[in-house]
Amino acid sequence: MPFIDANDNLIPEELKTDICIIGAGAAGITLARNLKTVKDIILVESGNFEMSGASQSLYKGKNLALKYYDLLKCRLRYMGGTTNHWGGYCRSNDPIDYEGRAELGLPKWPISKDELTPYINLAKTELDLKYDFFENTELLKDKKISKEQLLENHHPDFQTKVFQITKKRRFREIYKHELQKQTNLQVLLNLNAIHIQLNEQGDNVKEIIFKTIKGKKILIKAKKFILSCHAIENARLLLKSNDVAKTGIGNTYDHLGRYFMEHIYLKASKLIPSDSFPKLYDFKELRDSKLNANLSFSDNYTRENQLLQYYCRFYPVYVEDKEKDSLRNIKRNINEPYKYELYNDIKNLVNNFNDVKNFLISQFGFYNPAPKYYQLDHRIEQAPNPDSRIILSNDKDLFGMPLADIQWKLTDHDYRSFKLGQAKIVKELSAMGAGRFELEELTPDLIRERIKGHYHHIGTTRMSNLEEDGVVDKNCKVHNVNNLYVAGSSTFPTAGYSGPTMMIIAMSIRLANHLSNDFLYGPKK
């Protein structure tokens, strides 16, 4: 069925359907495509096919604690959602990610690895990813890389973890025609969920209230509703809909909006490599093959040392920023040869001729010469922290709905994992003679100053077996609300190793299967 602008007069002010999915991003589109046996689905999307400033403005929000990204920038509010931005880095979670490790505050996932694996494989196929995530043999063979290069063959505590980068990134374009042809589906554009109305008992969603920016109001009544508006917005809608459930829907035990997690990274310390440093770990080495190999630790080592997932990237540096600036300045000033700076810049380049030559060679892609040094890039999963959270603001959006602010905070587990991760890398690589390190101490101050996120928003409606421990159950249904589901990385109990999106797709296929079965055979007891 075609995509319809909700402002169209053909659309009545009250609609009924079997399943109403709110948000057409990675999760929403995957759900709609996989709910083929359900008779009637409405997929509601806040934006249109192109970005619009007015719709994007609904994503405004402030950083209240650590400096995070501008919330307007790190998610997109139009058809396809943030898949219009994402980089396509994919990898499955590791077995350790599902285990739960109380000493780090990591809850056990209510779903086991074995239960999720078939869905992860479906997601992997959907994204055209070729290689196994845990067995690198085929990949190494294809890329003609000797197994000798893998550092796990030199030290059992190491494990090489490879991200595969999918080319299937822009869901809006990729699935447009398929969605259009899907006869059980209606996609309503320019329509925003603004309130989830529970019945008086608070155990069922009666309807969801939607509005267009032009002012039209639409009520949708559905047998089941799925929120797939991305982590921050999912929590915002549930927190905001507090007329029946006074602290927000699914928030009896105060978990809603909490445990906001990122995959955090920071750049610190240098490795001046020797000839024996395996080129495989050079960030640029596999990039053209849409792969990215990182040095991480085995599950055993991570478990025994009570570490969060840690991995290290090695960014080759050929020239310092000063030389890069000189190159840029020369390009810029070449039309003004009387400028004195031009001669200084040329002098600077001549003085560092060798580095500049290597830089240019690497830039033009002839081959990857040996870098001057590697900049270490330390990455960890963030430990769940109830104080790292979404808070409803006093400021309102166009609809008078409170905006969501973010209070991003770390715990001692995060600081410790960065510190021990670096120490381990330095110790073992030095012992192997892989090079000489110039170290910076990873103090909490340095970490706070330099950390960044990956634009991965995780947590905020965490999954748990018991209502006391989270917001949704193992089938992504909000505890004690019969017909409300949440999809996306907001349900992940821990951040895990992988980028979230492939896991979002896997979990969405699983949810779609679950709901299809419900509709076919009635709910499982």
Added chain:
Amino acid sequence: MIKILLCFFLPPILLLRYSNKIFLSLLSLTIWWCAIYFFLERSVSLGIVIYLALVTLVLYLTFQKYTGDKTQLKIKTHWIMVLLPLITLAFFTSTIVKRNIQGKTNLAKTQYSLTLGKQIYDDKCSLCHKLNDGNYVGPSLKGIFMRPAGKYPNYNYSKNLQTANFVWDEQKLVTFLNDQNGLIPETRMYISPLTNEELITLIHFLKNEQ
């Protein structure tokens, strides 16, 4: 041979040594001027092409003259030889002065930090806009200054930008970045507000990147 080498530095004057034909002097002078003008004002490569054309002309004329009796060749003073350096000097000075005046009025004397500008660009713009060719979520910012609004190739602009009839300059950018919807109603872009200082620093950075 030395004379030929000298051609590279003093072509119009040397030319007069071998020919006092006013036509050739003027031709050489025009080409030489064009070369300097393009070199300084437009593009070094165009400057070099014109310079090479000039050198070829001089070489051609020089070799033509060598076939004659060298002893007969004398330097003949000509009014153009006096005028030429003066005109060239005036030309140089005027372009440099003009450029300095322009530079000063465009961006007040304060030194805006390019590093800070890059930070603001990274923070606010880079996810949607590239500095080189090609579009992301938003259109490329390459050559944004003096570019007609809403016309960058292969970007699906909002209706109002498609029909906009102005050229992006500093003032227009400041207005737009302060209030996107104010300048172009229903535009696709929406950013968090920037302070005045941030705005000017960003624009300085963008200008520098062009």
